[in-house]
Amino acid sequence: MTAGDAVIRVNGVSRWFGSVVAVSDVSFDVRPGITGLLGPNGAGKTTLLRMMTGLASTSMGTVTVLGEPVRDNPPLYRRIGVMSEHETVYGFMKGRAYVRAMAKLRGVKDLERAVDRAIAFVDLEDVQHRPMDTYSRGMRQRMRLAATLVHDPEVLVLDEPLNGADPRQRVHFKSLLERLAADGRTIVLSSHILEEVEQVADTVLLIVNGKLAASGGFRAIRAALNERPYHVRVLCDAPRELASAVVRLPSVDAVNVDPDGAMVVLSRNVLDLQVELPRLAQRARVGLRRVEPLDDSLESVFGYLVES
Amino acid sequence: MEPVFRLTLGQLTGRWRIVIMAVLAAMPVMITLMVLGADAPSVRDFETAILGTMLAGSIAPLVVLAIAGAAFGNEVEDRTLANLTLSPVPRWQIALPKLLATIAIAGPFMAASAFLTAHVAYLGDARASLAVAAGAVAGVAMYAALFVWLGLRSTQAVGIGLVYIVLWEGFFTGFVAGARLFSIRYYAMGVAHAIDPRRFASADLLGPAAAAAATLVVLGGFFYLTTRRLRTMDVP
Numbered sequence: 099m100t101a102g103d104a105v106i107r108v109n110g111v112s113r114w115f116g117s118v119v120a121v122s123d124v125s126f127d128v129r130p131g132i133t134g135l136l137g138p139n140g141a142g143k144t145t146l147l148r149m150m151t152g153l154a155s156t157s158m159g160t161v162t163v164l165g166e167p168v169r170d171n172p173p174l175y176r177r178i179g180v181m182s183e184h185e186t187v188y189g190f191m192k193g194r195a196y197v198r199a200m201a202k203l204r205g206v207k208d209l210e211r212a213v214d215r216a217i218a219f220v221d222l223e224d225v226q227h228r229p230m231d232t233y234s235r236g237m238r239q240r241m242r243l244a245a246t247l248v249h250d251p252e253v254l255v256l257d258e259p260l261n262g263a264d265p266r267q268r269v270h271f272k273s274l275l276e277r278l279a280a281d282g283r284t285i286v287l288s289s290h291i292l293e294e295v296e297q298v299a300d301t302v303l304l305i306v307n308g309k310l311a312a313s314g315g316f317r318a319i320r321a322a323l324n325e326r327p328y329h330v331r332v333l334c335d336a337p338r339e340l341a342s343a344v345v346r347l348p349s350v351d352a353v354n355v356d357p358d359g360a361m362v363v364l365s366r367n368v369l370d371l372q373v374e375l376p377r378l379a380q381r382a383r384v385g386l387r388r389v390e391p392l393d394d395s396l397e398s399v400f401g402y403l404v405e406s
Numbered sequence: 407m408e409p410v411f412r413l414t415l416g417q418l419t420g421r422w423r424i425v426i427m428a429v430l431a432a433m434p435v436m437i438t439l440m441v442l443g444a445d446a447p448s449v450r451d452f453e454t455a456i457l458g459t460m461l462a463g464s465i466a467p468l469v470v471l472a473i474a475g476a477a478f479g480n481e482v483e484d485r486t487l488a489n490l491t492l493s494p495v496p497r498w499q500i501a502l503p504k505l506l507a508t509i510a511i512a513g514p515f516m517a518a519s520a521f522l523t524a525h526v527a528y529l530g531d532a533r534a535s536l537a538v539a540a541g542a543v544a545g546v547a548m549y550a551a552l553f554v555w556l557g558l559r560s561t562q563a564v565g566i567g568l569v570y571i572v573l574w575e576g577f578f579t580g581f582v583a584g585a586r587l588f589s590i591r592y593y594a595m596g597v598a599h600a601i602d603p604r605r606f607a608s609a610d611l612l613g614p615a616a617a618a619a620a621t622l623v624v625l626g627g628f629f630y631l632t633t634r635r636l637r638t639m640d641v642p
Contacts, residue, residue: 153488154640170637175494184485190416202409203493245489 104129105253105284106150111159113145120145122308128286132279134299135288142308143288144183147257150286151180163253176205179251181242183258189231193222193241196230197248204249216248220274236267243274254278254285260294272298327351329392330363330371335385337361343378347371362392407503410490414507417480418473427469427512431519434461438526450608452527457538458609461523463575463591466516466542467549471567474508474553479563485642497636501629508550516542533602541598544621548590551628558635583610593620
């Protein structure tokens with residue numbers, strides 16, 4: 099397999115439960131690096147992830163991981179690490195015993211060293227000998243990540259791993275993921291929190307109503323939405339004067355002046371607006387203080403896709 | 407297989423579970439001690455009521471249901487089963503330690519209960535006591551295979567198991583002779599009878615070879631179904 103080959107290939111996958119279609123004809127490839135699987139709750143992310151890890155069967159279509167069918171293929175699990183969204187742990191076990199048990203189950207050879215390494219990676223050496231029912235939610239998640247990593251998998255599938263994590267833990271988790279991706283691993287991370295994905299993922303898969311709504315780099319997705327009007331917020335000395343000039347531009351659909359004095363421009367061609375806005379401001383002798391796109395976040399793209 | 411076995415032992419040996427098992431296991435011994443007096447029942451009545459109906463048909467399956475139903479059932483319910491099924495081992499290596507752990511927990515309680523009950527009733531007859539204990543262990547193993555599978559098959563395993571124990575093992579097989587051909591209770595009694603032919607001599611049981619074969623078929627059949635279920639089910 100070459101570096102450019104798909105590590106995970108989802109081909110025409112559908113899954114239905116009775117008359118409810120959870121995932122509908124989804125196809126995509128996942129390559130090394132961090133891929134974010136994004137969608138609102140109930141979009142079908144977890145069902146898709148379960149099919150990608152072989153935990154659930156497909157109603158139609160195929161999933162291969164590292165070139166092999168993932169369903170009913172236990173030997174493949176030596177190369178995959180999966181962390182489910184469910185945070186339940188074996189509370190009666192100590193953290194180290196849990197990671198050790200998972201390492202043994204996954205056939206790790208140099209057991210103690212692998213356990214040491216995994217626990218050190220998540221920075222939980224101090225609490226490894228405590229029962230896990232005494233852990234905080236964030237500590238449990240990190241110990242679960244240690245158990246997921248202990249057999250040094252090439253592919254990591256993490257379902258909502260940042261659920262319940264506080265901001266400090268999120269930063270820590272993000273740096274862990276970046277280190278793992280830098281080692282050449284393939285990581286699929288699901289979330290319904292947009293900024294989580296936006297901050298760590300190289301590639302985004304947007305799932306809406308069980309369908310793949312968009313995929314690619316974040317900016318590529320944004321560019322693919324050219325048909326959609328962009329909102330640009332402009333702070334200036336005389337918003338009403340500038341608004342009367344801006345509204346005449348052919349690339350501008352509408353202009354509003356908010357009660358707080360900010361001008362919001364709705365445009366289908368931001369590049370044109372970028373060029374024309376300073377020119378118009380100069381001509382009207384209006385000082386521009388700030389120009390910012392209101393839509394340039396994954397959240398707005400996602401919101402747009404969901405609405406549409 | 408050792409991690410799954412240890413994990414299951416840890417999951418299933420909660421304090422309350424052990425206390426309830428101990429109380430249930432002590433009941434046949436206590437009742438036998440109470441009825442051994444001037445109006446002691448005949449051997450036939452004792453074997454039918456205490457050993458057959460109470461021990462093999464009620465207490466043993468109830469104890470095993472409490473343990474075996476949870477062997478996979480708890481993990482299905484709290485969604486930790488994926489920890490096991492995402493292991494690179496054949497599915498039988500997950501099913502077997504679960505079954506063995508269930509037998510390892512329930513087996514000693516029921517073997518001790520059966521041995522002591524028989525020891526008291528048969529006035530220290532070692533062969534009779536061992537035969538009844540062996541029958542109890544065989545019964546535990548068969549019930550365990552059935553209920554471990556049921557725990558994986560349904561989230562209502564305990565309810566279905568109770569209905570099975572009360573209606574099938576407790577009611578139908580007591581009245582319908584043909585139903586005994588498909589009764590774990592009667593297979594277990596058949597094993598005891600095979601070791602000591604004086605025991606359950608008046609009961610309508612399978613012969614020694616048939617009892618042994620039935621035990622193996624139940625064990626093997628439900629073990630196969632459990633392994634197959636692990637391969638084909640959608641893991642929550």
